[in-house]
């Protein structure tokens with residue numbers, strides 16, 4: 177596999193690796209993928225006044241999966257919830273120059289974003305949770 | 306650490322040509338370039354003499370006579386010739402074949418091809434260490450079975466099948482026995498008489514010879530094995546494999562095997578000690594590592610190991626300059642994790658986390674320590690960013706998690 181420079185950069189210097197407090201009402205967590213499939217992404221966002229102030233990830237997967245989730249956290253930070261909703265896997269494919277066999281990594285990253293947003297939204301509708 | 310340093314620990318994929326082998330080959334590109342089938346001049350006679358000598362030498366190395374050796378383009382062709390050739394030749398006796406799930410694709414795919422042509426194939430299961438059950442083999446042989454094909458040493462996990470016992474069962478039942486010995490010839494003792502083998506495949510490039518040359522041993526007596534050729538043409542190799550002989554390749558193959566035999570015992574003891582050192586380094590430095598295959602009966606050079614919670618391709622990416630293989634789907638064209646590890650029941654998650662280290666003749670202790678340190682550093686770093694490792698540390702049983710899959 178030949179990797180793009182950007183994939184290598186994210187792999188070697190992943191942005192925002194780590195975890196946020198998943199019990200906090202400000203934090204949305206998405207865990208997508210499956211170990212048997214060779215990739216699992218955990219992506220978390222912390223939201224204040226409708227803006228994503230922090231984002232963290234942990235990924236089990238190939239270099240492109242790590243790069244896709246690293247890039248996603250970078251893009252999420254500072255965006256509003258509405259803006260975050262707009263991130264598409266094709267944007268990730270383009271930015272990282274992913275080859276066709278690695279497109280599923282970008283799809284997984286988009287799924288992770290949506291899942292984290294969904295989790296955060298759910299928490300807002302049940303304020304006592 | 307010096308990241309630009311290169312180490313080759315992928316000898317089960319291929320080996321460099323030994324300089325002594327290259328030396329032996331060179332005259333056959335230049336002065337002695339004749340066609341071994343040219344009967345009318347000394348160029349041809351010289352070439353034929355060289356291939357005959359190589360034939361004798363290779364035959365002797367496996368307990369056979371030179372006349373039982375058919376030169377091919379490699380083990381893929383040898384396996385195809387053995388399986389397609391025997392199945393078709395003996396189709397009137399029956400159309401049932403037996404193999405097992407961990408064979409190389411060059412055995413499984415010809416079998417699959419024959420299935421489409423009306424043959425029936427029994428694929429024996431292996432246990433968690435990659436071993437077949439001899440009773441299951443015995444039970445699988447039917448009156449219409451013509452061929453059993455079971456490899457000697459496995460290319461991914463190094464597990465050695467008990468070839469002599471398999472040969473005895475096949476002989477008792479009156480079925481032909483083919484073994485793909487590509488990974489074992491030159492590394493462990495091989496004797497077609499003692500092992501009751503009727504057909505045996507080998508390849509030069511796995512034993513420090515050139516790529517593109519291999520051989521098939523075809524037993525000539527007790528029983529005399531006949532094959533339907535798959536390559537038709539000038540009738541070379543007693544009609545079994547038409548095509549001008551690759552004289553330099555064949556000379557190199559024979560020289561490579563001679564060197565392996567002369568140095569086999571010392572080589573395998575030394576390489577085995579290095580492999581054990583590598584394994585020990587991992588087991589001492591890391592938790593959650595699993596050796597795949599049979600540690601009792603294994604090629605000395607092979608270490609196939611899963612680093613749980615870390616995906617293989619990402620690990621290889623972190624070991625730049627170090628040549629190894631992974632059973633991860635992401636490193637293969639098929640997008641499926643290693644079917645060999647799957648056949649062992651290793652589980653897809655651990656298959657995705659597997660790395661095969663295969664050492665060689667020139668490997669050193671210093672290389673082992675360097676590779677161990679780089680691997681351990683990469684595993685540690687990737688585990689810190691692995692959600693699975695985090696969950697495991699929190700005491701979550703990953704098997705109970707509801708994954709989303711895709």
Ligand SMILES: Cc1ncc(COP(=O)(O)O)c(C=O)c1O
Nearest residue numbers: 379380381409411460485487508
């Ligand atoms: C067990 C086994 N069989 C067959 C082959 C194919 O050999 P060749 O490359 O000579 O066609 C290989 C090598 O990949 C192998 O390891």
